[in-house]
Amino acid sequence: MSSLEWAECQLAEIELLTSMFPTREELEITDQLALAELRDFVEGSGSADSPPPSRPQFLIKQKLDTSDVILSCAYPSEYPSVLPEITVRCSDLSRAQQTQLHADLNTFLLENCQGEVCVLSAVDWVKENLQLFINKSVSAAATPKKETASPQSEKVFSRLWIYSHHIYNKTKRKNILEWSKELGLSGFSMPGKPGIVCVEGPQSACEEFWSRVKVLTWKKIMIRHREDIPLDRSGEDSRTVESIDSLRKFTGFEEAMFDPHGNRGNHMDLGQLYHFLNEKGCCDVFQIYFGIEGK
Structure with missing residues (x-):
């Protein structure tokens, strides 16, 4: 794909997201200048020699059951040929569960959405799977840990x-x-x-x-x-x-x-x-x- 084709896909997805999440409480564009540069580039009023220097970034805010979750999204210039940068924030998740959620989400997107716009797919996946991670986090917190790390x-x-x-x-x-x-x-x-x-x-x-x-x-x-x-090398010598x-x-x-x-x-x-x-x-x-x- 060319830089123009990448930009067209990005703009089309943002416009779709805007129609699906019409309020600022649902979708917040955190870099309006980057979006304006993207639109100018697609519509031909910007520089045709190179893609816009800034990258669109936005937040999608959802309330799932009793949990508030925010997807922080940023487009690399080559998106959708590469995956977007998506960070999921939820206060009900431990850091370890949040790390695992990101790993599983990236695996899902790589296997199912490579080369296609995928933010909506990411939102749907989080809706379907977030509670599973929260349950695991609660279960892990309720179980006393005998040790925090491998003794070795x-x-x-x-x-x-x-x-x-x-x-x-x-x-x-x-x-x-x-x-x-x-x-x-x-x-x-x-x-x-x-x-x-x-x-x-x-x-x-x-x-x-x-x-x-x-x-x-x-x-x-x-x-x-x-x-x-x-650390313990006393078996090798007397140090x-x-x-x-x-x-x-x-x-x-x-x-x-x-x-x-x-x-x-x-x-x-x-x-x-x-x-x-x-x-x-x-x-x-x-x-x-x-x-x-x-x-």
Whole structure:
């Protein structure tokens, strides 16, 4: 599909949603400028050389039984050739159940709606399945947990090196910062193209971070490299048990920018990235990411 065809599909779906959810209490367009730019582009009064720079974003608000639920939606420029970014918010869901709901919703959309507009399908799916997740959440809360994590995972320090085709979205960048802080992880994230995230800390916390991040809508994301270090290595020699903090290479978690450049400022200076990694004692991972030795 061309940029114009993508834009036509997006505008048609928004107009359909507006007719189905006519009040602001049901549908709220959170970026009116982006919608105006999209309409100008489709109607030919905007620039024909490139698609509109902004992305339409909107909220669909529903009351399901006794639960209030909000679907926060954003269109990537290539939608519907790629899935939209949809986040479901509901105070009756635990964070773990919310993560699982997003994973199941994305699986459903990938299997049934790839290449087609799908926001209405997402709304219908949430209507049909939300109560199941709420029931699971209530049941899990009522059952006392004997342990919060696998005993084995608490004896392992992990460092995950995550690679993404790109990290542009402000919400994703905010989530990465907030989740790493919530889980007590150190490391850094480098937005732009490509996007890089490193998290380090208890293995269980690293796995929880990865489970949340990977279910977001990405063009491509993977764990490029991981390091798992047993904390209790006293069986190997007479050294004392190592602590989580003694193995960290980073202090806290930060978003790192390295001389952004390019048309949209989305490319970083990889030479500066290499020096940053070298200062942290992690320069070997540069070749793992990019297949070349850093300088």
